[in-house]
Amino acid sequence: METFTVPVGISNRHIHLSQxxxxxxxxxxYTLTKMKDLSQPGQxxxxxxxxxxxxxxxxxxxxxxxxxxxASQVELAGTDxxxxxxxxxxxxxxxxxxxxxxxxxxxxxxxxxxxxxxxAARHLHMTPEDAEKHSVKDGDHIQAIVPGPRGGIMGQVxxxxxxDYALDLHVDTDEGNAFSLVNGQQIEVCKxxx
Amino acid sequence: METFTVPVGISNRHIHLSQxxxxxxxxxxYTLTKMKDLSQPGQxxxxxxxxxxxxxxxxxxxxxxxxxxxASQVELAGTDxxxxxxxxxxxxxxxxxxxxxxxxxxxxxxxxxxxxxxxAARHLHMTPEDAEKHSVKDGDHIQAIVPGPRGGIMGQVxxxxxxDYALDLHVDTDEGNAFSLVNGQQIEVCKxxx
Numbered sequence: 001m002e003t004f005t006v007p008v009g010i011s012n013r014h015i016h017l018s019q020x021x022x023x024x025x026x027x028x029x030y031t032l033t034k035m036k037d038l039s040q041p042g043q044x045x046x047x048x049x050x051x052x053x054x055x056x057x058x059x060x061x062x063x064x065x066x067x068x069x070x071a072s073q074v075e076l077a078g079t080d081x082x083x084x085x086x087x088x089x090x091x092x093x094x095x096x097x098x099x100x101x102x103x104x105x106x107x108x109x110x111x112x113x114x115x116x117x118x119x120a121a122r123h124l125h126m127t128p129e130d131a132e133k134h135s136v137k138d139g140d141h142i143q144a145i146v147p148g149p150r151g152g153i154m155g156q157v158x159x160x161x162x163x164d165y166a167l168d169l170h171v172d173t174d175e176g177n178a179f180s181l182v183n184g185q186q187i188e189v190c191k192x193x194x
Numbered sequence: 195m196e197t198f199t200v201p202v203g204i205s206n207r208h209i210h211l212s213q214x215x216x217x218x219x220x221x222x223x224y225t226l227t228k229m230k231d232l233s234q235p236g237q238x239x240x241x242x243x244x245x246x247x248x249x250x251x252x253x254x255x256x257x258x259x260x261x262x263x264x265a266s267q268v269e270l271a272g273t274d275x276x277x278x279x280x281x282x283x284x285x286x287x288x289x290x291x292x293x294x295x296x297x298x299x300x301x302x303x304x305x306x307x308x309x310x311x312x313x314a315a316r317h318l319h320m321t322p323e324d325a326e327k328h329s330v331k332d333g334d335h336i337q338a339i340v341p342g343p344r345g346g347i348m349g350q351v352x353x354x355x356x357x358d359y360a361l362d363l364h365v366d367t368d369e370g371n372a373f374s375l376v377n378g379q380q381i382e383v384c385k386x387x388x
Contacts (some may be wrong), residue, residue, distance in 0.1 A: 078371025079273050090343050121343065143346070149284050149315065152337070155346040171372075177272025178365075178372035180284060188280060 003141075003145070003190040006124060006135045009039050009168045010183050012063065013076045015050060015104065019068040021113075023108025025050060028100035032066040039168040040125060042067070053103040056085025074102055074117045077174040081119065091118040092158060120172055123158040124189065125165040136191065137161070144169060145188045150180040157189065197339065197384040198328045200318060203233050203362045204370035204377050207270045209244060209298065213262040215307075219244060219300025226260040233362040234319060236261070247297040248311075250279025268296055268311045271368040274315065284368040285312040286352060310319065314366055316384065317352040330385065331355070338363060339382045344374040351383065 023030055026048060034048040044066050051060040052074060073096055081088060086100045101114045120130060122140065126134075136142065138161040144154040157169065169189065173179065181187070217224055220242060227241040238260050245254040246268060253274060267290055276283060280294045295308045318336065320328075330336065332355040338348040351363065363383065365375065375381070 077273070078374070079367060080269070149350055153347040156343055173273060174368045174371035176278040177368035180272070 002134070005186050006144075006167055006169045006189055007039075008176070008181050008185045008187055009170050010181060011075065011120065011170055011172050013054070013059065013074075013080050014045075014063045014065050015075070016069045016073045018070060018072050021062040021072045021104070021111050022064075022068055024109050024111045025104060026143050027108040030108075032064060032068065035044040035187055037142065038065070039068075039166055041164055041166060048106070051105045052084060053105065054084030054086045054100075057083050058082055064185055071096065072104075072113055072116050074104075074113070075120045075172070076117060077172040078119055079174055086117055086118045088119050090121050091143070092121050092123065092160075093118075120170070121158055122154060122156070122169070122171045122175060123160050124167075125140060126159060126167055126168045127165055128163055130167050131159070131161045140191070142189050142191055145190065146181065147187075148180055150178065152179065154179070196328070197270030197382040199380050200338075200361055200363045200383055201233075201366050202370070202375050202379045202381055204375060205269065205314065205364055205366050207268075207274050207367070208239075208257045208259050209246070209269070209308065210259055210263045210267045212264060212266050212302070215266045215298070216258075217307050218303050219298060219307045221302040224302075226258060226262065228260060232259070233360055235358055235360060242300070245299045246278060247299065248280045248294075250332065251277050253277055265290060266298075266300075266305075266307055266310050267380050268307065269314045269366070270311060271366040272313055273368055280311055282311040282313050284315050286310075286317065286354075314364070315352055316348060316363070316365045316369060317354050318361075318363045320353060320355050320361055321359055322355055322357055323354070324361050327354045334385070336362065336383050336385055339384065340373045341381075342374055344372065346373065348373070349359055 012115050034044045035047045046064040048064040049061045096116045099115045100117045140156045166173040228238045229241045240258040240260045241257040243255045293309045294311045334353040336351045360388045
């Protein structure tokens with residue numbers, strides 16, 4: 001079974017916003033302020049944060065990620081979903097049809113998202129060169145092998161390939177904590193045998 | 195590879211208290227009020243809750259579990275540890291030597307625990323009869339096989355055997371959410387092959 005090594009990136013809850021929603025929340029003509037670059041080229045964490053409110057509660061300080069997207073999307077860890085009182089499905093980023101909505105509040109206004117709340121499916125970003133080297137295709141599912149006292153195997157890791165990506169295995173904070181992972185840790189992955 | 199099926203119990207953060215600490219927090223001569231029985235015979239969730247405060251923050255509404263124990267112990271999910279600002283080790287219940295302490299506040303007073311904060315190691319409670327049937331021994335480590343879109347394998351599940359136990363695989367909320375488990379769900383376990 002061929003394995004290869006990838007770095008882990010642990011995503012905290014965050015929100016992607018459309019330009020319309022950025023202006024509704026932060027003011028007309030507003031553009032996001034980059035705080036720091038993320039592992040994927042062109043993606044960045046912003047200085048801006050918002051509050052999100054569901055049927056059972058509010059989470060404040062939710063980080064906005066840039067740049068603006070076509071549709072707004074909120075990515076929560078399962079732990080967060082209990083706090084706001086929603087049951088979003090585990091989805092690949094961008095696949096928000098039929099997902100729950102939520103109220104979003106910024107310093108200059110609020111918007112109600114009709115849909116867009118997901119728990120992100122774990123996935124591995126790869127360049128076409130990385131993918132060819134390791135004989136995996138876009139849409140494949142692979143396994144990640146985690147060592148240590150909370151080790152195990154994360155199955156169903158979706159492979160996503162683009163020349164715009166950098167090699168990084170994205171999990172959420174629940175997954176990171178369940179497996180005692182730290183950001184940037186190198187772990188082995190392999191193709192699923194079942 | 196022989197497998198057998200066990201129910202999953204997902205533990206939210208909670209605290210076990212010594213009788214001294216119960217009285218310090220709730221008043222002299224106080225005894226805990228049972229709210230509901232837990233899966234393990236004689237163990238119960240109490241009406242009482244406390245607040246815990248570490249270097250970075252407070253979590254309120256932390257459920258007290260009864261009955262009173264010899265030593266107080268706080269069991270947090272990894273997610274909680276960031277909120278209070280502690281880095282407790284993954285430990286088996288009761289093994290609190292060298293673990294961080296925390297401030298605990300109840301309606302009638304507060305105490306500082308010098309140690310006792312842990313992230314609980316996942317474990318499988320079994321009776322001697324269950325253990326014999328499935329050929330496992332106290333202290334063995336087994337694997338839990340989780341199906342579904344967030345499936346995988348939880349390694350390093352500690353087997354704990356006592357006539358006072360009932361069959362139940364205990365994980366914390368991070369583990370439950372990482373694997374999309376629900377309380378009471380039946381999953382397969384097997385002996386580790388490595």
